[in-house]
Amino acid sequence: MKLYNFNEIEETWQDWWRETGLFKVDEKNIKDKYYCLMMFPYPSAALHVGHGRNYIIGDVVARYNMMKGLNVLTPMGWDAFGLPAENAAIKNGIDPKKSTLSNINMMKAQLASWGVNYDWDREVTSCMPDYYKWTQWIFLKLYEKVLAYRKNAFVNWCSSCNTVLANEQVIDGACERCDTEVDQKRLEQWFFKITDYAQKLIDDLDKLDEWPDKVKTMQRNWIGRSEGVNIDFPVCHSEASPVPSEVEGKSPKDLNLTCFTTRVDTIYGCTYMVLAAEHPMIEELIADNPEKDKIMKFVQEVRSKSRIQRVQTDTEKRGIFTGRYVINQVNGRKIPLWIADYVLMEYGTGAVMAVPAHDQRDFEFAKKYDLPVEVVIDDPKDHLDAGKLTEAYENEGVLTASAQFDGMKNKDAMESIADYMEKEKIGERTIHFKLRDWLISRQRYWGAPIPMVYCDKCGIVPVPEEDLPVLLPEGVEFRPTGESPLKEASDFVKTTCPECGGNARREIDTMDTFVDSSWYYLRYISPKADDKPFEKADVNGWLPVDQYIGGVEHAILHLLYSRFITKVLSDMDYIGFDEPFKRLFTQGMIVKDGAKMSKSKGNVVDPAELIKKYGADTVRLYTLFLGPPEKDAEWSDRGVEGSFRFVKRAWNLLEVLGSAPEFEGNKEASLGLLRKMHQTIKKVTDDIEDSFHFNTAISAVMELVNYVYSGLNDNGKDCFSKKCMEEVVKNMTLLLAPFVPHIAEEMHKQTGGEKSVFEETWPSFNEDMLVEDIIVIPVQVNGKLRNTIEMARGIDEETVRETILADDKTKPWLEGKQIRKWIIIPDKLVNIVVQ
RNA sequence: GGGCGAGUGGCGGAAUGGCAGACGCAAAGGACUUAAAAUCCUUCGGUUGUAAAACCAUGAGGGUUCAAGUCCCUCCUCGCCCACCA
Numbered sequence: 001m002k003l004y005n006f007n008e009i010e011e012t013w014q015d016w017w018r019e020t021g022l023f024k025v026d027e028k029n030i031k032d033k034y035y036c037l038m039m040f041p042y043p044s045a046a047l048h049v050g051h052g053r054n055y056i057i058g059d060v061v062a063r064y065n066m067m068k069g070l071n072v073l074t075p076m077g078w079d080a081f082g083l084p085a086e087n088a089a090i091k092n093g094i095d096p097k098k099s100t101l102s103n104i105n106m107m108k109a110q111l112a113s114w115g116v117n118y119d120w121d122r123e124v125t126s127c128m129p130d131y132y133k134w135t136q137w138i139f140l141k142l143y144e145k146v147l148a149y150r151k152n153a154f155v156n157w158c159s160s161c162n163t164v165l166a167n168e169q170v171i172d173g174a175c176e177r178c179d180t181e182v183d184q185k186r187l188e189q190w191f192f193k194i195t196d197y198a199q200k201l202i203d204d205l206d207k208l209d210e211w212p213d214k215v216k217t218m219q220r221n222w223i224g225r226s227e228g229v230n231i232d233f234p235v236c237h238s239e240a241s242p243v244p245s246e247v248e249g250k251s252p253k254d255l256n257l258t259c260f261t262t263r264v265d266t267i268y269g270c271t272y273m274v275l276a277a278e279h280p281m282i283e284e285l286i287a288d289n290p291e292k293d294k295i296m297k298f299v300q301e302v303r304s305k306s307r308i309q310r311v312q313t314d315t316e317k318r319g320i321f322t323g324r325y326v327i328n329q330v331n332g333r334k335i336p337l338w339i340a341d342y343v344l345m346e347y348g349t350g351a352v353m354a355v356p357a358h359d360q361r362d363f364e365f366a367k368k369y370d371l372p373v374e375v376v377i378d379d380p381k382d383h384l385d386a387g388k389l390t391e392a393y394e395n396e397g398v399l400t401a402s403a404q405f406d407g408m409k410n411k412d413a414m415e416s417i418a419d420y421m422e423k424e425k426i427g428e429r430t431i432h433f434k435l436r437d438w439l440i441s442r443q444r445y446w447g448a449p450i451p452m453v454y455c456d457k458c459g460i461v462p463v464p465e466e467d468l469p470v471l472l473p474e475g476v477e478f479r480p481t482g483e484s485p486l487k488e489a490s491d492f493v494k495t496t497c498p499e500c501g502g503n504a505r506r507e508i509d510t511m512d513t514f515v516d517s518s519w520y521y522l523r524y525i526s527p528k529a530d531d532k533p534f535e536k537a538d539v540n541g542w543l544p545v546d547q548y549i550g551g552v553e554h555a556i557l558h559l560l561y562s563r564f565i566t567k568v569l570s571d572m573d574y575i576g577f578d579e580p581f582k583r584l585f586t587q588g589m590i591v592k593d594g595a596k597m598s599k600s601k602g603n604v605v606d607p608a609e610l611i612k613k614y615g616a617d618t619v620r621l622y623t624l625f626l627g628p629p630e631k632d633a634e635w636s637d638r639g640v641e642g643s644f645r646f647v648k649r650a651w652n653l654l655e656v657l658g659s660a661p662e663f664e665g666n667k668e669a670s671l672g673l674l675r676k677m678h679q680t681i682k683k684v685t686d687d688i689e690d691s692f693h694f695n696t697a698i699s700a701v702m703e704l705v706n707y708v709y710s711g712l713n714d715n716g717k718d719c720f721s722k723k724c725m726e727e728v729v730k731n732m733t734l735l736l737a738p739f740v741p742h743i744a745e746e747m748h749k750q751t752g753g754e755k756s757v758f759e760e761t762w763p764s765f766n767e768d769m770l771v772e773d774i775i776v777i778p779v780q781v782n783g784k785l786r787n788t789i790e791m792a793r794g795i796d797e798e799t800v801r802e803t804i805l806a807d808d809k810t811k812p813w814l815e816g817k818q819i820r821k822w823i824i825i826p827d828k829l830v831n832i833v834v835q
Numbered sequence: 836g837g838g839c840g841a842g843u844g845g846c847g848g849a850a851u852g853g854c855a856g857a858c859g860c861a862a863a864g865g866a867c868u869u870a871a872a873a874u875c876c877u878u879c880g881g882u883u884g885u886a887a888a889a890c891c892a893u894g895a896g897g898g899u900u901c902a903a904g905u906c907c908c909u910c911c912u913c914g915c916c917c918a919c920c921a
Binding site: 213214217218220221222224226228259260261262263274315317340341342343344346347348351352353354355359360361362364432433434552553555556622625626627628631632633634635636638639641642643645646648695696698699700702703706709776777778779780782783784785788820821822823825828829831832833 | 836837838839840841846847848849853854857858859860861873874875900901902914915916917918919920921
C-alpha cells in the first residue's frame with residue numbers, strides 16, 4: 001500500500017506552488033478576471049483554527065475559480081496599525097513596528113502551512129510608509145473636498161490613564177483598563193463627513209444584490225434614515241405672557257426652538273418640550289432665572305455622565321424645568337420647557353416635543369414630574385382615557401382633540417398636518433439620519449499621522465502631496481499622557497508652514513485604523529506604484545471585487561467606511577465605480593466548548609499540532625466539513641479523525657486502481673458508478689456556486705468514494721471496469737482539489753496529470769447521466785408511506801396505477817376503502833387518497 | 836424596546852412543499868491481530884413486538900394542503916446586532 005506521507009506531500013507542493021508562482025497575476029490582463037478578496041487581518045498573535053476558516057474558504061473559492069478558467073487575483077496584506085501592538089509596547093517595551101513585522105512573518109508561515117496561497121507580490125502592510133503615504137493622500141483628498149474637517153466634540157476621557165478612550169474601550173461607563181469612571185470632554189478632532197453620503201449609502205444598498213440581507217439591514221439601521229418634520233416653537237417668557245415675548249431684547253424669531261419629530265400626527269398632544277443638557281441655548285434661556293445655579297448644576301451633572309451611562313434605558317429619567325415656555329403654534333398653547341437627561345443632542349435638534357400619551361419615554365417623564373397627558377390618537381377598538389393610561393399608546397389610531405384633523409387616520413394626518421405646517425411656515429418636512437460623522441483622530445502613537453500643519457499666520461494648512469509621507473517618528477516615548485505621544489517628538493512637531501515657510505507645528509494625532517482599511521483593496525492592484533495610490537485603468541479593470549470574504553463583525557464599520565471612501569474617490573473621478581464589493585460572504589465563527597476561541601478561556605485550538613498529526617489537507621477538509629460556513633460551528637478534535645479517515649480512503653484509491661486488473665467489469669455496475677460520479681459533479685459544483693456549502697459538497701464526494709468501495713467489496717460479481725474506475729478517480733481528484741489541494745496535486749500527478757491540477761478544467765456533468773432508468777417510487781396512502789415500488793422512468797400514469805394496485809404490499813391499505821384521488825408526481829411519488 | 840437569525844437523534848449537521856435524520860462523529864457488537872493501533876463488517880431517533888410490522892417523532896399549540904422540518908398565525912427558548920434615535 002502506498003503510504004500517505006502527508007508531511008512530505010504537502011511540503012513538496014507548497015514549495016512547488018511558490019516556485020512556479022501559481023497564484024501570480026498580471027494586473028494588465030483583465031480578461032476573465034476574478035478578484036477574490038479576504039479581509040486582511042490584524043497581525044496579532046498566532047492564528048488558531050477559527051481564523052483559519054476565513055482563509056481556507058477564500059483559498060477554496062480562488063482555486064475553484066482557477067479551475068473554472070478564470071484569471072484569479074487573491075492578494076493578502078496586513079491591517080498593521082492599531083492599539084494592541086501599542087499596548088503591548090507600553091506593557092513590555094517591545095517596539096510596535098518590530099512586534100508587528102515579526103507577527104506578520106509568523107502568520108505568513110502559518111498561512112503557507114495550511115496550503116493557503118496568495119499573490120504575495122502584492123502584499124500591502126498598512127504601517128509601512130509606502131502604504132500610509134497614500135492613506136494620508138486620501139485624507140488630503142477628503143480635505144480638498146471639505147469632507148475632512150475639524151470640530152469640537154465630546155469624547156470619552158479617562159482621568160486616571162489620562163487619555164481618550166474609544167467607545168469600545170468604555171465598559172459600563174468606566175475605563176476598561178483601570179475601572180475609573182469615564183468623563184465626557186470636549187476636544188478638537190478631525191472628522192470625515194460621511195453624513196454627506198448617508199442617502200447614497202442607503203440607496204446603493206439596493207444595488208448590492210449579492211450581499212447578505214442581514215448585512216444590508218444592519219447598515220440601513222446604522223445609517224438610520226427617518227422622515228419627519230422640523231417644527232418651530234417660539235420661546236415665550238412666562239406662561240402669563242400674552243404674546244411671545246422677548247428674552248433680553250431678542251425677537252421671538254431669534255429665540256425659536258426647533259424640534260424634530262417623526263410623529264407630527266401627535267402635535268396636538270404635545271404638553272411640554274424637552275432639551276438635551278448639551279443644547280447650546282440653555283444658558284441664554286435661563287439667564288434671568290433665579291434658579292439658574294440649580295439648573296446649571298443639574299445640566300453639568302448630566303453632561304458629566306458618560307454616553308454609556310446616559311444610554312441606559314432602565315435608569316429613571318431625570319429633568320428640570322427651565323422656567324420658560326414655548327408656543328405650540330398649531331393651537332397657540334404655551335407649554336413648559338424642560339431639560340432632561342433622556343434627550344440626545346446628537347440626534348435631531350437636541351429638542352424634543354413631548355407627547356406623553358403617545359411616547360413611552362415622555363409618558364414616564366410626565367408621570368414622574370406631574371405633567372399633563374392628553375390623548376390625541378384614539379384606539380378605534382377601545383376608547384382611550386388619558387387618566388387611565390398605564391403606558392403610552394404608540395399604535396395606529398384616529399385623531400381626536402386635534403382641531404380640523406379630528407377623525408383622520410393618524411397615517412393620513414401625518415401628511416395633512418405636515419402640509420398645513422409647511423403652508424403656515426411653522427414647520428417643514430425633513431430627513432434625519434442616525435449616522436454621525438466619522439471621528440478619525442486618535443491620540444495614539446501607532447497610526448498614520450494626519451498630514452496637516454498649524455501655522456500661526458496661515459492657520460490650518462494641508463501638507464502638500466509631494467511632501468508625503470509624513471513619517472511616523474521612531475523611538476518615541478508613547479506612554480499615555482493625555483495627548484498624542486507624538487507631542488514629545490519635537491523633531492516631528494516642529495516644521496515649517498508649506499504656505500509661508502514660517503515656523504509651524506504638525507498635527508500630532510494619528511488616524512483611526514479604519515481609514516487604513518477603507519481603501520487597501522485598491523492598493524493591491526498597484527502595490528508598487530510610488531507616484532500614485534493606484535493605476536486608475538487597472539483598478540477600473542479589476543474592481544469591484546468579485547468576492548469579498550470576512551467576518552460578520554465588520555458588517556457595519558469597515559464595510560460602510562469602504563463604501564464611503566469608494567464613493568468619494570468615484571465622485572472625484574479617481575475610480576470609475578462606486579461600490580467596492582460586488583459579492584459579500586460573511587462566515588461564522590468557530591467556537592469550542594460553546595465559546596469563542598480565546599487565550600484567556602484556554603479553548604484555542606492550535607493548527608500546527610493538527611497539521612503535524614494529520615496534515616493540512618485534513619485540517620482544511622474538517623474546517624470546511626464542520627457545517628455551513630455562514631454559521632457558527634463547534635470545533636471537535638475528534639471530528640478531525642473522521643476527515644483524516646476520508647482523506648486516507650481517497651488516497652488509497654490510487655492503490656486500488658493500480659492493482660485493479662484490466663477488467664471489463666459489470667456493465668450495469670459501471671454505469672451506476674458513472675451515474676453517481678455525474679451526480680456528484682453536479683452536486684459539488686452547485687454547492688460551491690450557489691451557497692459555498694462546502695460541507696454538503698464534501699459529503700457528496702464521500703458518498704462517491706463510499707460507492708466505489710462498496711462495489712469493490714462485492715468482489716468478483718459487480719466489479720467496475722478499470723476504465724470507469726480511472727475516470728471516477730480522476731474526476732474525484734478534480735472535485736476535491738480546491739478543498740485538499742496538496743493530496744489532489746499528488747494524486748493528479750500519479751494518475752498521469754502533467755500540469756498542476758489547478759490548471760486542469762473543472763469537470764462537467766452530463767445531464768443524461770444524472771437520472772436512473774429504474775427508479776424507486778414511494779407510494780403513500782393518505783399521505784403515509786406504505787410501500788415503495790420500482791418502476792421504469794417516464795412510465796405513463798395508467799401503468800403506475802395498475803402496478804400499484806397489483807402490488808401485494810399496497811393492497812391491504814386499500815381494501816374496503818374507496819379511492820377518491822390519485823396524486824401522481826411523475827418519477828417522484830404517488831399518494832392515494834382514500835376515504 | 837427594535838431588528839435579524841436559529842430551535843431536527845448522544846453530538847456536528849442533511850433534506851426545490853413529496854420516503855425526516857444524507858454525510859460525519861461518538862457508542863455497541865464482530866473480523867483481522869499474541870496484543871494494541873490502523874483497517875474492514877454490522878447495529879445505531881423513540882415506544883410496542885421474538886419477528887413481520889405498527890404507532891409516535893423536527894421547541895409548543897393551532898391552520899393551509901392529497902402531502903408540512905419546510906408555508907401562515909399564536910406562543911416559548913436561545914443567539915447575534917442595534918438601542919432613551921423623538
